[in-house]
Amino acid sequence: MSTDNKSEVIQAFELASKNQSVFSGIDRQESMENFKRLGWPNARNEEWKYTNISKIIQAKPDFKKAQGSGVVTKEMVSQFLIAGADAFVLVFENGYFNKNLSSPSSAPDGVTIQNLSSVTGNETVNKYLGKVASEANEPFVALNTAFVNDGVFIHIKQGKSISQPIHIIYINSSTNPDHTSSIRNLIVAEKGSKINISESYHSLNDEACGFMNSVTEVVVMQNAHVELVKAQLESNKSSHISFTQAIQERDSLFDTVTVTLNGDLVRNNLHIKMNDINCTSHLFGLYILDGNQLVDNHTLVDHAMPNCFSNELYKGIIGGKATGVFNGKIFVRKDAQKTNAYQSNKNILLSDDAQMNTKPQLEIFADDVKCTHGATTGQIDEDALFYLRARGIGEKNARALLNIAFASDVLNNIKNELLKENLLNLAVEKLHKNEK
Numbered sequence: 001m002s003t004d005n006k007s008e009v010i011q012a013f014e015l016a017s018k019n020q021s022v023f024s025g026i027d028r029q030e031s032m033e034n035f036k037r038l039g040w041p042n043a044r045n046e047e048w049k050y051t052n053i054s055k056i057i058q059a060k061p062d063f064k065k066a067q068g069s070g071v072v073t074k075e076m077v078s079q080f081l082i083a084g085a086d087a088f089v090l091v092f093e094n095g096y097f098n099k100n101l102s103s104p105s106s107a108p109d110g111v112t113i114q115n116l117s118s119v120t121g122n123e124t125v126n127k128y129l130g131k132v133a134s135e136a137n138e139p140f141v142a143l144n145t146a147f148v149n150d151g152v153f154i155h156i157k158q159g160k161s162i163s164q165p166i167h168i169i170y171i172n173s174s175t176n177p178d179h180t181s182s183i184r185n186l187i188v189a190e191k192g193s194k195i196n197i198s199e200s201y202h203s204l205n206d207e208a209c210g211f212m213n214s215v216t217e218v219v220v221m222q223n224a225h226v227e228l229v230k231a232q233l234e235s236n237k238s239s240h241i242s243f244t245q246a247i248q249e250r251d252s253l254f255d256t257v258t259v260t261l262n263g264d265l266v267r268n269n270l271h272i273k274m275n276d277i278n279c280t281s282h283l284f285g286l287y288i289l290d291g292n293q294l295v296d297n298h299t300l301v302d303h304a305m306p307n308c309f310s311n312e313l314y315k316g317i318i319g320g321k322a323t324g325v326f327n328g329k330i331f332v333r334k335d336a337q338k339t340n341a342y343q344s345n346k347n348i349l350l351s352d353d354a355q356m357n358t359k360p361q362l363e364i365f366a367d368d369v370k371c372t373h374g375a376t377t378g379q380i381d382e383d384a385l386f387y388l389r390a391r392g393i394g395e396k397n398a399r400a401l402l403n404i405a406f407a408s409d410v411l412n413n414i415k416n417e418l419l420k421e422n423l424l425n426l427a428v429e430k431l432h433k434n435e436k
Contacts (some may be wrong), residue, residue, distance in 0.1 A: 006039060009061050011147055016063060023148060024120050025129030031145035036138040044249045048356045050325045051267055055240055056211055059178045063147050066094040066174035072204065076171075077101050082231065082422040083167035084199040090152055092170045095181025096214075097150050110160035111195075116151040116184060124155050129186050129366075132217035133245040138239045138269070144182050144215045151184035154197065156224075157227050161194040163209075165416050170201045172208045173235060179210035186217050189224040198419055203235035203262075211239045218246035218254070222276070225253040229414055230268075231423060232260040236291060236344055239265040250276035250305075257414050258297065259423050260287040266295045274301070274308040274336075279348045285314035286410040288430045290321035296325035301343075303336040312343040314412050317403055317431065319350035329361040330373065336366050343373040348380060348406060403431050 013032050016359065022029060040057045041048040072093045081087070090113065091101035107113040119125055135141035152168050172182065189195055212234070220226050232240060240263050241433035246254050261267050272281050287295045303308045316324045326345045347356045360373040380402050388398035405425050414420040 003361060004057055005059060005061055009143070010036065011092065012061050012063050012099040016147070021117050021149070022120060023127045024122070025131065026145050026148070027145050031135060031142045032113065034142040035139055035146060036137050039248050040143060041139060047298065047327070050323070050369045051294065054313045057360050059077060059211070061180055062178040063177060063187065064125070065184070066171060066172065066176055066179045067098065068175070069094045069096065070099060070422070071173050072098065072171050074101055076204065079170065079326055080169050080171065080200060080202050081167070081348045082200055082419055083165045083416055087165040087167040087198070089167050089169060092168070093197065094172060094174050095149050095183055098105040098282070100354065101268045108162055108164070110157040111162050112153060112155040113166060115151050115408050116153045116186065116304040117149070118143070119153050122153070122410065123325065123361060124154060124188055125186060128188060128217060128219055130372055132219060132247055133215050133243055135331070138243060139148075139197045140213055141215055141243050144184060144189045144213050144243070147180070147182040148184040149182055151186070154187045154195070157193045158190040164421070166195065166197045167195070170212070171204055172202070172210060172212070173204040174205050174210045175257070177209045177237070181212050183212065183214040185215070187217045187226065187228070189221060189226045191222045191224060192359040193221075194225040194336065196415060198231070198416065200231040201234050201240065203238060206235050207237070208235050211235035212241070213241045214240070216242070216244040219245065220246060220248045220254050221253040222249045226257040227415055229257045229416070229419060230259070232263055232266055232337070233426065236262055236293065238263050241267045244271070245273045248274050248276065248279040248281065251278045255281045255282045255413070256284070257410065258285045259411070259427070260295050261426055263295065268296070269298045271300045272310070273300065273303060274303050274310070277305050279305070279308040282311045282312070282384060282413065283312040284410045284413045286407055287316045287324060288407065288427055289316070289318045289324060290320040292320065293322040294325070297327070299328040299415055300342065301330050303330070303339045303341060306336055306396060307338045308336065309340045312340070313400065314345045315352065315406060316347040316356060317407065318347060318354040318356055321353040323355045324357070326375070327357045327361070328373070330364065330371060332366050332371065334365040337368045339366060339369040339371065341369070341371040345375040347377040348403065349377065356391040365412070403426055407431070
C-alpha cells in the first residue's frame with residue numbers, strides 16, 4: 001500500500017470530473033488545484049501536530065457511491081431520530097440524499113430546507129456557497145469542494161422564526177474502508193430570523209466504515225439567532241474530518257454544541273468570524289473516548305469588530321488508550337475594542353494510558369479587552385468521590401455520577417430538551433462502558 005494517496009486522489013478526480021454534478025458557486029477544478037498545492041497535512045504542520053491521518057492518506061480513495069447503498073429503511077431511521085419525531089428530517093445514506101426517508105411535509109413559509117444538489121442556480125446559493133469557508137490553507141475543504149456530491153441548503157428569510165427543529169441525519173452503511181463521503185452544507189439566516197438545527201452522524205452497524213469529509217458554511221445576519229448541534233455517533237471504524245465556518249453580522253447570536261462519542265479518527269475544525277459589532281457566540285464541546293480513539297477539536301474565534309462576546313467550554317472524558325486534542329484560539333484584531341472572550345478546556349483521564357494534548361491560545365492586538373483562557377487535565381476529584389462514598393454510594397456509581405455531572409455542563413446548553421436527554425443517555429451509556 002502506498003504511503004501517500006495524493007496521486008490516486010488526483011486520478012480519481014480526473015476520472016470523475018466528467019460525470020460530477022454542477023454546483024453553482026464552486027469551481028471543482030480550482031479546488032483540486034488547491035489540494036494539489038497544499039497536499040496532505042502532517043506532523044510538521046503545527047495545526048496537525050497531534051493528529052495522525054495516516055489511515056486516510058494511505059487508503060485507496062473511493063469517491064463513488066458506495067455499493068450496497070439503499071439498504072436503509074424508515075424503521076432503521078427511527079432509531080436515529082434523537083431530535084424528536086416532530087423534527088423536519090433530511091436523511092443521507094453514504095453521502096447521498098434519500099428523499100423517501102426524509103420528511104414528506106414542505107418547509108414553513110419563508111424557510112427553504114432542501115438537499116443542495118436540487119437547488120442549483122439559487123441566488124443565495126450562488127452568493128454564499130464556497131465563499132464562506134476558505135480552502136486557501138485547508139486541504140480537506142479543497143478536497144470536499146472538488147468531490148462534493150450533496151448536502152443541505154437551509155435558508156430562513158428575514159424576520160422568520162421556525163420552532164420545529166431541523167434534523168439532518170447522515171447514515172453510513174458502507175463496509176468499504178476506502179469509501180469517502182463529501183458533504184457540503186449551507187445555512188443562511190437573514191435579519192431577525194431564528195432557527196434550530198441538529199446534525200447527527202451514525203453508522204448502520206459496527207462494521208460500517210470509511211471516511212466522512214464534511215464542510216458547513218453558516219451566515220448569521222443582523223439580529224439573527226442560529227443554534228447548531230452536531231452529534232458524532234459513528235462506528236469506531238470510521239474517520240470524520242469536519243470544517244464549520246460561521247460569519248456573524250451585528251447583534252447576531254450563534255450557539256454551537258459538538259458532541260463526539262464515537263469514531264476512530266475525528267477532527268473538528270470550527271471557525272467563527274464576528275464581522276460586525278455586538279455579536280455573541282457560544283461554543284460548547286463534549287468528547288467521551290475509549291479504546292484507541294483520537295478526537296481533535298480545533299477552534300478559532302476571530303473578533304474582528306468591537307463589543308463582541310464569545311464563550312467557549314470544551315470538556316473531555318478519556319479512557320482506554322484514547323487520545324484527545326484541543327487547540328483553541330481567540331484572535332482579537334486591533335479594532336475589536338471592548339471584546340469579552342472566555343475559553344476553557346477541562347479533561348478527566350480515566351486510565352494511565354489515556355492522553356490529552358491541549359493548547360488554548362490568545363492573540364490580542366487591541367488594548368481595551370477582557371479575555372481569559374485556561375485548561376485542566378487530571379483525574380476525578382477525590383474529595384468529591386469521598387463525599388459521595390461517605391453517603392453510601394458505591395465507588396463505581398460515585399465515579400459515574402461525577403462523570404455525568406461533568407458532561408452535563410456541556411449538554412445542558414442544548415435548547416432542544418429531547419435532543420439533550422437522548423444525548424445524555426448516550427453519554428451515560430458510553431461512560432458505563434468505560435467503567436467496565
